[in-house]
Amino acid sequence: MPSEIIVNRTGRETRVALMENGQLAELHVDRGDKKSHVGNVYLGRVVRVLPGMQAAFVDIGLERAAFLYGGDIYPEFVESAGNDGIQDPEATVTEAAPRHNPRTGQPPIQDLIKEGQEVLVQVAKDPIGTKGARITTHITLPGRYMVFMPTVDHVGISRRIDRDRERRKLREFVEKHRPKGCGFIVRTVCEGQPMSALKQDITYLLNTWNRIQEGTKSFKAPKCIHSDHGLVLRVVRDGFNEDIERMVIDDRRIFDEVQQFMSEFMPRLKDRVQLYRGSDPIFDTFGIEPEITRSLGQKVWLKSGGYLIIDQTEALTAIDVNSGRFVGTSSLEDTTVQINLEAVQEIVFQLRLRNIGGIIVLDLIDMEKASNRDRVFKALEEELRNDRARTNVLKISELGLVEMTRKRTQDDLVRSISEPCHYCDGRGYTRSRQTAVYDILREIRREVNRNNNRNTIFVNANPVVADLLYGEELSSIEAFEKDLDKRIVVRAMGHYHIERHEVYSR
Template sequence: MPSELVINATLPEIRVALLEDGEISDLSIEYEKNKSIVGNVYKGRIVRVLPGMQAAFVDIGLERAAFLYVGDIVYDADEDEEEEEVAAPAPAREQSRDASREQSSEQNGEGADAEEEGNESLDFETSDIIAEKNIGHLEEGGEKPAEGSEEGLDEEALDGEDDAGPSHRMAAQPDRSRQHSRHKRGGRSKPRSSRPRLNIQDVVKEGQDVVVQVAKEPMGTKGARLTCHISLPGRHVVLMPTVDHVGVSRKIASSEERRRLRGIVDELRPAGMGIIVRTVAAEQSNEQLTNEIKYLLNSWDSVKKKTETQKAPYCLNEDLNVVLKTVRDYFTDDIHRLVVDSPRVFSYVVEFAEQFAPHLVNRVVKYTGKDPIFDAYGIESEITRALNRKVWLKSGGYLIVDQTEALTVIDVNTGKFIGKKNLEETILKTNMEAVKEVAYQLRLRNVGGIIIIDLIDMEKSSHREKVYRALEDALKKDKSKTNILRISELGLIQMTRKRTRESLNHVLCEACPYCNGKGFTKNLRTVCYDIFRELERAALEGGTVGARVVAHPEVVDTLFQDERETLHKLEERFGMKVSIQGDQTLHIEDFKVEGEKLSLSSRKAPEAAKPVVKPAVVAEAEAATTLETAVNSVEANIATPSKGESTGPVIAAEPDSAEETGSASDQDVAEENEGKDDSEEAPKL
């Protein structure tokens, strides 16, 4: 089936889908109030340098500071060696490089074929600079070049996505043949190990202004990823002001056409700048390519002028919106037609195409159907399907896709598929269908980072190899770079996919406000037992004769139906009455328990006062005061007569009889003895 570009722009949400063979190959969604900032050039200011992470945070005017890694900062490690060569005219440089290639080819017996192949690769003088740019790019879904290799540094990597082609490769068995042939061609590249190792604190300082370009959107809690290697893409060429290099897309098969394009670029590019020629530039006129290169050079001059006059943070150059960016990068001769449903967008797409691709203007079509354009092409149902956790396969099997912060896990299940012959054939067919659907879902959902595929276990190694090859072939349609490992002993496929923008799930969805993104809530019985435990706490405090429970109506129903007996036992155990009330506004996990206390007059006995523990100093002082009070009291009793006693001389009355005399005598003796005892005891106190 022919490829088509379908643009839905009737609302502030703009959606662009690329259809290949009836399937969605790429889906982009952008809001007018929240445009993508990837490709924008800013004048930023370093706000913090982190030597421990070899990175810096840059203020470019966004909510969160952006992230700049040391490997993304422009510098020339071979400046001293290449100063003389860079100063030479462009033709002289080319002659010198061609001569070097020819000499190297003759020494290695490669001849003319090697020279032609050499034109397809980067010159080693410039590839070294770009290699440093790529160090440290291994993020979620990123791919780190092998040590000592120039993998990933060719024109395809630097060209637009339409020229990148299938960029996946098996990490366990990297392709060394091309790497070996590159090194055989010679060149003056320094070994990677001998290159000076930069420290971030030696390159930038806090408060320093830098010109940067956004390489990755802010995602989640992470700020935008920045690079100092600016690239200004056009329809046919890409201008790289910070890299001295000329490259031509490998997809241009004709060597004569490649030389023509290289000659045009060499004549126009200023010294020290680089230009990549894209696939769509083939067979284009010299005038058209010249006009585009001049336009990009003028854009860069404008950026430099704004850098001198504007104060950071400031946006120096804003990239195209999602519609024009799609037309620029995807609208090629391979696209049968471009369908737009908005008259306003249709008009400026035609205007843009007339300027950059006049021969394709007649392929721009305005949609006039009755149904919404995405419904008519079956795209809406695919988007809905991509937002589901479970994805059904045609055979009856299904996939379970779980996206987490760290990675994405895809589980393969046979589901309703029972097969026909035997178990091994059933498993093989399910896995074969599953890996093709996985590759499609990754593109549709724009899943990036680490991906784990849990296949159904296969006993035969030939079956495992067949499934692996099927996944490898399915990923050839993916324009994002992927990295695959072979099926492990546990039946897992580990892979990464380069993440350039937010996934479809993050763009269209947000965390569930009811469960706070957990994906689950406590069941009703668990909430009931939480209520019972809270009632126990209230009863154990003492003095509680009743309680009032307010909960979600579903929880209340469970309390009265399934847990009625438990509630009665709790009431009997603590001797209190519990009343229950439903409240629809409460979260299903939330509840209120209010205890009813006894009044003071109705209690049988007041609570015993708790003993007060006093500090030792206070206790000693109080004890000394008590002792002093006791001594003073005794002394006062001795010095002061008792009530009724006389202070004058005692005159004894004459006794009337002997009995009276004896009684008086005995009484006097007793009083005298008592006085002696008191006088003897007093000093002891």
């Protein structure tokens, strides 16, 4: 599909938008104070080993200690480890590094690392919320055409390269040039490239690894030894291919950096990079700003008249499908299938746009026929093929629920460009005015029991609550005054939160 990459720089903020068929498909945001650490290599120091969790906390110089799972500690830390590679020489892999499960018979973590020990690690997931970064000792260094894996003795070919002759040629070339005991993943963009370009990429990655190894001897932990490219160059390296018709950048410095990178790695595509010279903001020109605003909404309308409700919580994301204004034309089952088919297309679009990861539960409209559930499930799988993030989807249950996971390496879009409401503290609701009023009336009785010898009770409350006390609930106040034989004075405090009140007597 025709695609474009639009880059905007405003102050310290850089935004990269991927457009597909004229519609915003992905948005990546990088700000000076919240740069991504994914891909960076650190020399860290183990600060705590937790045998009960088979994990450790490692100081890598960030605000919070990073989390190292025992299954992510690799053979260089295990003297008795055997071959950790993949045995099938024709195995196909995705373009991300393979995720390893703990090896059978692996020693407990307390036998692998000790507190105070220095370890070479790479950030796999950025700090998210209150959690520190997720790290691994399995280093992967991505280039334009290859991903270098110094701790895995394996050569993998992207499954998207499907011609057997091309696969054999690439495998033979990499096997010939890779160091013993190290591995490479051949990326999709390698297909049809000259061998000289691949050799240049291999040399670049090996030199980078050599510099990292030298850094472990020169620096003391905690220290960042290798930083991955910035946001824009990462997008160019990982996502700029023949499908990208053009890349438009509104900042001269970023434009020059991209041009230099393209000259070195993708000279044939260099002319597709353009410098924006318009007077209007670039995202306004390409109609991106309204799409960003739309991506923050909880309710997403479908073209048919149905809609989605997207609820993101700390534990998971729930997406509810509703028929809304759509009534269909034939049977209820057909109407339901039509809405669900449209919904799964929009759901995948929203997952990519909002960069939602972790556990996701889709609440589709119930379908009676198993064949219709299979049809909708296959449509969901087909849409997910365009998603570069790794996903795992379970079949639709009889209740119409789909449980799935999507790999998350950094904060989602909503967290990146917004913050919890300061008034409700991120809950999304406050106690109602009526609830506050009856809380106050009950507190008045408690105050009388504590200080029955005082004649006047003062109530300080938010103006909205005070108005309700002297309006709809005035009869309650008068009844309390008569029953308790006390004078009640309500005072509106403009700076009080709607849930805050004070009741005291004099």
